[in-house]
Amino acid sequence: MSGPIEGAPTLTAVVNEVNQTIADVGERALLAVMRSAGADSEVAEDIVIGTGDDAAVLAGNRQTVLSVDTAVQDRHFRLDWSTPWQIGARSVIASAADVAAMGARLSGVLVSIAMPPTTPVTTLLEINQGIIDQTHRLGGRVLGGDLVSASEISLAVTSVGVLDAGPVTLANVRPGDVLAVSGPLGAAAAGYAVLATGVDGLRSRTRRSEHWAIDEAVSAFVLPAPDLAQGPRAAAVGADAMTDVSDALIEELITMSAASLVRLDVSSRSIPTPRFAPVIAELIGDDDSVRRWALAGGEDHQLLAAFGDAPPHGWTIIGRASAGAGVFIDGAEPNLHGWQSF
Numbered sequence: 172m173s174g175p176i177e178g179a180p181t182l183t184a185v186v187n188e189v190n191q192t193i194a195d196v197g198e199r200a201l202l203a204v205m206r207s208a209g210a211d212s213e214v215a216e217d218i219v220i221g222t223g224d225d226a227a228v229l230a231g232n233r234q235t236v237l238s239v240d241t242a243v244q245d246r247h248f249r250l251d252w253s254t255p256w257q258i259g260a261r262s263v264i265a266s267a268a269d270v271a272a273m274g275a276r277l278s279g280v281l282v283s284i285a286m287p288p289t290t291p292v293t294t295l296l297e298i299n300q301g302i303i304d305q306t307h308r309l310g311g312r313v314l315g316g317d318l319v320s321a322s323e324i325s326l327a328v329t330s331v332g333v334l335d336a337g338p339v340t341l342a343n344v345r346p347g348d349v350l351a352v353s354g355p356l357g358a359a360a361a362g363y364a365v366l367a368t369g370v371d372g373l374r375s376r377t378r379r380s381e382h383w384a385i386d387e388a389v390s391a392f393v394l395p396a397p398d399l400a401q402g403p404r405a406a407a408v409g410a411d412a413m414t415d416v417s418d419a420l421i422e423e424l425i426t427m428s429a430a431s432l433v434r435l436d437v438s439s440r441s442i443p444t445p446r447f448a449p450v451i452a453e454l455i456g457d458d459d460s461v462r463r464w465a466l467a468g469g470e471d472h473q474l475l476a477a478f479g480d481a482p483p484h485g486w487t488i489i490g491r492a493s494a495g496a497g498v499f500i501d502g503a504e505p506n507l508h509g510w511q512s513f
Contacts (some may be wrong), residue, residue, distance in 0.1 A: 419509020
C-alpha cells in the first residue's frame with residue numbers, strides 16, 4: 172500500500188466544524204482523508220498497487236480467496252446500539268470470517284460505503300477507522316473502496332485472503348468425521364436480547380454484581396471477537412470441511428449436511444456457550460434461551476468444521492457425521508431456524 176497521500180487534507184481540516192456533513196466536505200476530500208488514514212509506513216510485499224488507483228493489484232503465487240458481506244443500517248446494525256467505530260470493525264469481521272472458513276489468511280479488504288449526504292463527517296471517519304483497525308488486527312490491509320450517496324448507511328466489505336494449501340469447502344464432510352466449533356456460540360444473540368430488552372432498564376432491576384454479564388453480552392453483539400486464525404490452523408491439520416457460523420449453527424449444519432450428503436448429529440449440551448449466557452437468560456426470564464441462542468442465534472462468526480482426526484487445540488467437539496441425510500439435535504430433527512435475509 173502506498174504511503175500517505177501528498178497534499179491530502181488532515182482530519183482536523185476536514186472536521187474543523189462540528190456539524191459538518193459529508194456533503195459539506197465532498198467525496199474527493201473525504202476519500203483522500205480515508206486513504207491517508209489507512210496508509211502504512213511499510214509497504215506490504217504482496218501489494219503492487221494499493222488504494223488510490225482504479226483498482227488494487229496483488230502479487231503472489233498462491234490461491235486467492237474472495238468473499239463479500241454487506242451490512243445495512245437498521246437491518247444489521249443500529250446507530251443507537253453501536254458506535255460508528257464498532258460498525259466498521261464488525262463489518263470486517265463478518266466478511267473476513269468467510270475467508271477464514273476456507274482456510275485462508277486475510278490479505279486485505281475492499282470497502283464500499285453508502286450513506287446519506289447529511290451524515291456527519293465524524294460518523295464516516297469513525298466507521299473508516301474501525302474498518303482500518305480491525306483489518307490490521309487480522310493481519311490485512313485496506314486496499315481501496317468506494318463512497319456513494321444513499322438513503323441509509325450500508326457497508327459492503329470484500330475480503331481477500333491467501334491459501335497456504337488447498338481450500339477447505341463445506342461440501343466434503345465424510346461419515347465418521349467429528350464436528351467441532353472454534354469458540355462459544357450464542358454470545359451475540361444474548362447481547363441482542365439485552366439490547367432489545369433495554370440495557371438501562373435491565374441494569375436498574377438487577378444487582379450490581381450482575382452488571383458484568385450485561386456489559387459482556389452487549390460487547391459480544393456490537394463487536395464479535397472470534398479467533399479467525401483458527402481457520403488456517405484447521406486447514407493445516409487437514410479439516411475435511413469448514414464454514415463460519417454467521418446465520419446460526421443450525422443453518423450452517425443444514426447447509427453443510429445438504430452439500431456433503433451426510434447426516435449430522437449434534438449434542439446441544441456439548442456446544443460451548445459464553446459464561447454470561449446463563450446469567451442473561453435468568454435476568455430476562457427465559458430458561459431455554461441459552462440453548463436457543465447457541466443453536467439459532469448467529470452472528471458469532473466462530474468456525475464450524477469436520478475433522479477425520481482430533482481437532483486443533485481450542486476447538487470443541489459437538490457432534491459427528493454419518494451416512495444418511497439431515498440434521499439431528501439431541502437425536503431429533505430441530506424445529507429452530509436462524510437468520511433469514513428475506
